[in-house]
Amino acid sequence: MVQSAAVVDDAAPLKAEQSERRNRRALRIWLGIVLAALFALVLVGGATRLTDSGLSITEWKPIHGVIPPLNAQQWEEEFQLYQRIPQYQQLNEGMTVGQFKSIFWWEWTHRLLARSIGLIFGLPLLVFWLTGRVEKRLRLPLVGLLALGGFQGFIGWWMVSSGLSKLTSVSQYRLATHLTIACLIFASCVWIMRGLARHSADRAPASMTRLAGVVAFLVVLQIYLGALVAGLDAGMSYNTWPLMDGAIIPSDLFAQHPAWRNLFENPKTVQFLHRCGAYLLWAMALLQMLLLQQKAPGTTHARRAIVFFGLVTLQAILGISTLLMQVPIDVALTHQAGALVVLFFAVAHWRGFIGEYPRETRVVVAD
Template sequence: MSETVPDSTGLRAVRWWLVLVAAMIAMMVLVGGATRLTESGLSIVEWKPVTGTLPPLIDKAWHDAFEAYKQIPQYREINRGMSLDEFKTIFWWEWSHRLLGRLIGMVYLLPFLWFLWRGVLPSGLKRRLWVIFALGGLQGAVGWWMVASGLTHRVEVSQFRLAVHLMLALVIFSAVVWTLLDLRGRKGTVEQRRLKIESHVLLALLFVQLYFGALVAGLRAGRSYNTWPLIDGALLPDSARLFFEEPWWRNFFDNVLTVQFTHRMLAYALFAFAIAHAIDAIRSRAGAAVNGALWVAGAVTLQAALGILTLLHQTPISLALLHQAGAIVVLTLALAQMHRLSLRRSAMTPSLGEPVSRPA
């Protein structure tokens, strides 16, 4: 026998669970950034999802892990002569990154199974949460795919694979945040079609910018052309230097100058669009969307300033991580603004979707 469960009974716990998951994903992104900035990502040269949970616990295990690292090009060409203690430093960063990924999997799956057993999830929410779980599993495989790119012929991971890894993490984060916003039951609070379209364009532009930011990180492009507003001595670099690789489109993935210049131009475009969106929201007297637009514009402005400071100081770890954290904040605010302007009502809560039940 089962009984209908009010929204407040089960879904409040679901909301807090998703808050925790989103926070852990954000932390995972930052730890991943620190792992990259300390050049620690290739310190573990094998993928053992289960048995790799424990770090080396005895001297022989540390010796074996270090010897395995010595076989890859990064050690031979860059870190030859590294001591065991120095190796341990980079090992702990990569191990912590992987451990956090495993913890996120547990924190996600175990409560999810509990909520399924208790019957507090509407069918639409169940499907979405299963998709998010599948994306999390895929992310683990993509992470190893990225690491594998630096184990044979390169001294670092592929910047393209790094960008895919980061973007998938942000897609998962966005899906969790969007679901959380759905469960708050405030979707469609403002009916402004033009502002709604603007919020979609803003988010799309932001994702493109985040992708190029990942390429900048992968190419270590932030350690080159450390002047602003000029780049390579000009506002607009010479086209021969921007597009010297063939075919031309490869410059947008491999050319440090082109990638950094594109990242700058997208930052200007995003800043201008966020300001324009805020002005439009104010003029439209769009209620709650005004505050949302102002928050987005303010966060984008701060993020641009952090980006400039990071560039001028040649990417110190502290500023680089602040810049990465700023990107997560901007993404969260942009998602909230788009959600606020969406007209479709949510079917995630029991009051708007199907009744939910639990065992008596």
């Protein structure tokens, strides 16, 4: 009698797992490059805002706009387009072509970086997809991110167009929307990249996972409030701390009618909300750190919470310094960079509770 038995090919699953690990490492490196490009894009965007350069290019040319003016005539033509908008007529009348160039290059660089990210994200994704390196669970999220990036380009022009006819700067509503979508793209890349990395076996209560999610949401909310502050130039006034206009809770926070408009259009109220958001985020980061030391002592989660609290504290110090010094560009950009670092760590910390994406490879059994 012939006896059959299941024979496990030990080499096949090992090779499959090693291949999957290599693929995940390649995807992580790619997403890391995307994150670095997004980081640079947001900082250049911040510099564009701080130097009032965002309206220097008055037309949306997704393809042709890659090429800047190449001679004196082209510079003059570009400058004449800028002279038609309220910002020049009301704020910069008499500006020379040389002075115009200094603001043009900030906006041009910002748009070039935005276009480049489309290529940095889209082309490798296509290659990874065609070579079978993108796991099924990641296909829809990655394509969704690519689509959101394209939509973000439209949002950027929608923002710029708000300052071309009546306003002398872009709408704070649209600026905040533009920055928030950029941060959501950034956070999503962090989430996916972190899920492709190996995780510690340390465990923590489910309540800590939920708390980490709340903290990450508060970081995004605080960035949104910061964008409103930037859009209204609200950081240029009430440059004292901890008091604001001589009080802990200043007066006239709801001087405009209807009352809700103060939350978005009153510089005093918007700055106060940004301050309150910072206090709340700092308190939640402290609470998270203390709870994890109690509920999951000695774990990687507890150690990460300590680092995160330190980052939030440092970011608060940068914010206060930016305010007290009346928004110098170097300190303000450092503060904006710090916000992205805090966002990166908040999302990675939250993702760390959930663990690595389950492997798709399976042990092959041969009879």
